[in-house]
Amino acid sequence: MKNCVSIVLALLFICLSFTGCGKRETGAARDEKTDVSSSSSIETSSVVSVPEEPAPAGLDANFSILLLANPDNPLPKDYDSTNPLLELPAKYLNGELKQVDAEIYPYLMALLDAAWADGIELYVRSPYRSYATQEMLFKNKIDRVIKAGTPADQAEAEAAKVVARPGTSEHQTGLAVDFNTTTNAFETMPQYKWLKENAEDYGFIMRYPSDKEDITKIVYEPWHWRFVGIKVAREMNFLGVTLEEYLDR
Ligand SMILES: [Zn+2]
Numbered sequence: 001m002k003n004c005v006s007i008v009l010a011l012l013f014i015c016l017s018f019t020g021c022g023k024r025e026t027g028a029a030r031d032e033k034t035d036v037s038s039s040s041s042i043e044t045s046s047v048v049s050v051p052e053e054p055a056p057a058g059l060d061a062n063f064s065i066l067l068l069a070n071p072d073n074p075l076p077k078d079y080d081s082t083n084p085l086l087e088l089p090a091k092y093l094n095g096e097l098k099q100v101d102a103e104i105y106p107y108l109m110a111l112l113d114a115a116w117a118d119g120i121e122l123y124v125r126s127p128y129r130s131y132a133t134q135e136m137l138f139k140n141k142i143d144r145v146i147k148a149g150t151p152a153d154q155a156e157a158e159a160a161k162v163v164a165r166p167g168t169s170e171h172q173t174g175l176a177v178d179f180n181t182t183t184n185a186f187e188t189m190p191q192y193k194w195l196k197e198n199a200e201d202y203g204f205i206m207r208y209p210s211d212k213e214d215i216t217k218i219v220y221e222p223w224h225w226r227f228v229g230i231k232v233a234r235e236m237n238f239l240g241v242t243l244e245e246y247l248d249r
Contacts, residue, residue: 065103065229067173068247071217074167077131081174085128094123094180101128101174104203104227108177111202120194125223126178129171138163164218176207176226187222199225200233205243212242 064082069075085099092112100108108124115122129137141159150158170176179191186192199205204227210220228236228243236246 065175065227066232066243066247067175068243069168069170069173070244071165071168074165075131075172077167079131079167079172083174085174088124088127092122092124095125095178097127097129097133099128099174100124100177104175107203107227107230111199111204114198114202115191115194118194120191122191122194123180124177125180125182126171127176128174129169131166131172134164134166134169134172138166170207170224170226175228176224178221178223179225180223182221182223184220184222192222195225200237201230203227203230203233205233205236207243209242215242215244 081101081103083102086102086105087098088100088105088108092109112122112124138159141163142155145158146152146155171178179195180186180189195204195206204225206222207224207226208216208218208221213219226243228246232246236243239246241249
């Protein structure tokens, strides 16, 4: 009998112990769940989603991204994209300007992430440039050519050979970027080789090729790349045409 009572008591003790344990576990799990959900809601609200893979061709055929800005088609002083400008992360910048049009942001980020994943140290040197910034750069260039000996009445034309007149820079669209260095040495760098092989998969084209200067009216700029969308970028490269020629077909 004594044995029987001991067995029943032992079973009761074991049963109560397990129930207690279970209760503690449930409480801990609930707390953990609360923590996870609260931290993930903070992440989703502050991080802009970046596509891991380039978007499939055909999904980004948005005509607004084919905006033409060149010496024959200047943008108005008060041109303002309907999209906001977004700031690129400091780790990908090596210049003072930081913003691009929101439309190209995820594509540019995906391109930069992919380049760095391949061991290519690709930086954005110059992205969006406002009309006021262009005015300042153009005026500075005029001052410099006058100092270098060009007569004042020829200084503006001389400056325009090198620096875009305000409103004619594609950088005002927020859809174009200069990478690493704005010298022709860029074409010998691994960054250029990588862009030539991969940029179209992220919707970017080299905007001013050496053999199209008469059409673009801009000298060869291997460092200047323009977003046109993946479908159009692949089509333009396949056809071997500039944006002017593509829009003029
Ligand atoms: Zn440029």
